Amino acid sequence: MxxxxxxxxxxxxxxxxxxxxxxxxxxxxxxxxxxxxxxxxxxxxxxxxxxxSRSTKLVHGGLRYLENFEFDLVKESLRERYIQWKSVPHLVQPLRFVIPVYKGDRRPLWMMKLGVFLYDLLSGKYVVEKHAGLTAEQVVAAIPGIKREGLVGGVAYSDCRMDDxxxxxxxxxxxxxxxxxxxxxxxxxxxxxxxxxxxxxxxxxxxxxxxxxxxxxxxxxxxxxxxxxxxxxxxxxxxxxxIRLTKGVHIVYKEKISDTALLLQAGKDNRVFFAIPFGEHTLIGTTDTDYTASPDHVESEKEDIEYLLVETAKFLPSAKLRRENIVTSFAGLRPLVFAQGDPSKIxxxxxxxxxxxxxxxxxxxxxxxxxxxxxxxxxxxxGKKLDLGTDYSLYGSQGQRKEHRGLPDQVYQYLFSKYGYKAEDVLKLVEKDKQLAEPLCTCSPAIKAQVVYALQNEMAVTADDIIWRRLGIGYVFCASRQCRKVIEEYCEASRR
Ligand SMILES: Cc1cc2nc3c(=O)[nH]c(=O)nc-3n(C[C@H](O)[C@H](O)[C@H](O)COP(=O)(O)OP(=O)(O)OC[C@H]3O[C@@H](n4cnc5c(N)ncnc54)[C@H](O)[C@@H]3O)c2cc1C
Missing domain, CATH: 3.50.50.60 (FAD/NAD(P)-binding domain)
Known part of the structure; x- marks a missing residue:
């Protein structure tokens, strides 16, 4: 080195x-x-x-914190959600959620309706898209495949997703x-x-x-x-x-089980969890259990994965969710300010x-x-207050888009969704060396120039840095694993 x-x-x-x-x-x-x-x-x-990099990848007020009466936290989060969406739109975008409600749910329909109403009220001028009440038929229309038995209706509301x-x-x-x-x-x-x-x-x-x-x-x-x-x-x-650590596990499921994001109430323990469209796949999570071992060794266990799969399958019986269709799973630790009691309530x-x-x-x-x-x-x-306003532009937030440099539109758009205006810097590499326009693999629109850019400009060192945190292709199903091979070759060459 x-x-x-x-x-x-x-x-x-x-x-x-x-x-x-x-x-x-x-x-x-x-x-x-x-x-x-x-x-x-x-x-x-x-x-x-x-x-x-192990979050649910939501920039959200946190609808569920309302039941703990954490109004100040939700209000602050909703304002921050808006600031990030407006300042860094290539990495933070609105996402519509549906909550299906069933007869006998611990959180009945009236409570969900009150929750999303309050949520928008607390958003004030920072609202993303207004909530709506849904009949059972409207829930089914939004999520074909959703379990019908006992469905009494639902609500729709909006938050944002992000590339954490x-x-x-x-x-x-x-x-x-x-x-x-x-x-x-x-x-x-x-x-x-x-x-x-x-x-x-x-x-x-x-x-x-x-x-x-x-x-x-x-x-x-x-x-x-x-x-x-x-x-x-x-x-x-x-x-x-x-601090008290609680572990949260997610799975990436191969199929997109719904075009709309879902907030679901787990039957086993009444916790809420999400099933979110994630590229061609679905991100499902999370769990919330106490963790006392070293933070260096956190991993998803069989029971965590089982819990998510079983609880999701209860809502989508026709999707026939199977363990073999899990692309990957990941575990993270919530560093919560120390307090006693139920982890989900801290x-x-x-x-x-x-x-x-x-x-x-x-x-x-x-x-x-x-x-x-x-x-x-x-x-x-x-030791003083700062007035920073509501613009929090980041590295790729500002600049100019130029022409495609011969790249297919899908690749060009993909680069902008990853780098914002800094996609221009990746395109400059392509201008210098046409071979860098070659796709990494068939599993995603990523091109070789991105690997070179990660190593030269984004302080990437290992193949995992690139796979998981610069390109995010670790979350994408890839039968050939050609992309990993190419990335490893570039990393190896950079060490020589
Ligand atoms: C499962 C899960 C889902 C979540 N989902 C969401 C969500 O959707 N939306 C949301 O708003 N929040 C979410 N959160 C919370 C959010 O992810 C965390 O609050 C946030 O990522 C914490 O960031 P951090 O910088 O404090 O910690 P970290 O990201 O863990 O950073 C701490 C860093 O310190 C480094 N470090 C440790 N020791 C040393 C040392 N001795 N020298 C140098 N470096 C060191 C570590 O390597 C680490 O990279 C979620 C959390 C979890 C666990």
Missing amino acids: KRDLQNIFTNKEYDLLIIGGGINGAAIANIASQQGLSVALVEKEDFASGTS ARLCLENILSAREKGAHIANYVQAGSFLKVATQLTAGANVKDLLTGQEMTIKAHHVVCAAGPWTNEILRLDSPSSADK SRNHVIEKNESGVWYVMGGKYTTYRAIAQQCVEKVL
């Missing part, structure tokens, strides 16, 4: 060092750099490889564009303390080269999500847990606090509220 991070990170004392390159760390780096702070960020694996890993990456790239020094595969191993026991930086290790170094900074923020308890103990070995609110040694800890929160969390964190570090 050619990189020499010592040369970059040890030449100055930064205003701010951030530990963790998930969505919270990435956005804190972006907003802090925008405010003129000198920023360093280290991520021990790839950006978004933790919780931030790329949204995180665009925050990273925006921060880098503003001068932040950022590296993945660098782990913070201990804190640098000054005589007063206050933290003045961190000792880190480049996991690719083995190089060790000290990064000095006036302020340190820990945005380590599920690893927060571990970092707390690096700081003070006797620290009590401040608040998704966040807390930002400084410990005795001066490190700021960002805990809890939702993906949806990341921008607001990052703003509040920078405000706390600076």
